[in-house]
Amino acid sequence: MTVRSSDQDGAIVLTVSGDVDGLTASRLRTAIAEAFDRLDGRLLVVDLTDVTLLGSPGLRILRNSADEAVHHRGLLPLRIVVDATRPVIRPIEIVGLDQVLALYHSVDHALAGGDAPIAEG
Amino acid sequence: MEAVLAAEWVAPSIARDRVRRWLTAHRWSRAHREDLVLAISEAVSNSVEHGYGISADDTTRFPLTPPGTIELHGQVITHADGVRHVEFTIRDHGRWIPPAMLGGNRGHGMAIMSACADKVTIDHTPVGTTVVVRSRPLPRPPLRLA
DSSP: OEEEEEEEEEEEEEEEEEEEEETTTTHHHHHHHHHHHHHHHHHHHHEEEEEEEEEEEHHHHHHHHHHHIIIOOOOOEEEEEETTTTTTHHHHHHHGGTTTHHHHHHHHHHOOOOOOOGGGG | EEEEEETTHHHHHHHHHHHHHHHHHHHOOOOHHHHHHHHHEEEEEEEETTTTHHHHHHOOOOEEESSEEEEEEEEEEEESSSSSEEEEEEOSOOOOOGGGOOOOSOOOHHHHHHHSSSSSEEEEETTEEEEEEEOOBBBOOOOOOO
16 A cells, blocks of 8 residues: 655645555555645645545545544645545445545546535535 | 365455455346455454454553454355355464444444345354354346357
């Protein structure tokens, strides 16, 4: 599992690849925490389209990070990119996180600003 | 299939790989297969967690004992009409920690397992936990024309 960070269009984009499970989830949490620390008012986008498994440890981190961004750090809401045909959307929908997270079909959509989350589409 | 895994954090990944290959060899449909891979990954993750104590603030893990083993067993059951289902058993020898002691957001694993299978039964004892995952039924593959 790898997390790559890049600055795009005045946002930070974290590109996650591989399996996010009990072995690897802490690395995702660390990457998100580091991004929070240097956001400086920008948007944080977490791109999961290259994730091959999203286990409950990963779901927990996404939910906690989304919560922390808004309720503890006063940041812009976290934006999560998922490809609807991949296995990532399945666990997200099972636990109802699609109603809680701001989900987008692509990084471009997430960066475009404005509200176009999948759950409202 | 049979597998005995060390109760360490790489175990779910090994289990996923074994289950995926075994179900592929049994010509399980992709969607059903991936659901089961996800369910077994969660069950094995829980077993790994049973082998660890946690600190009061849920930030530190320490092994309760030297890593034990997790036994994973899978069996295909074929019905008279050709419909099949698969039953997985995941057995560990650790200690179950009630979810209430683990802080918030801890229920996702159970929700995932329940959604990805027909029936999940969990038996906790002081010396280990046994989980049985019964898959949804799969229609028999269509007959191949000669």
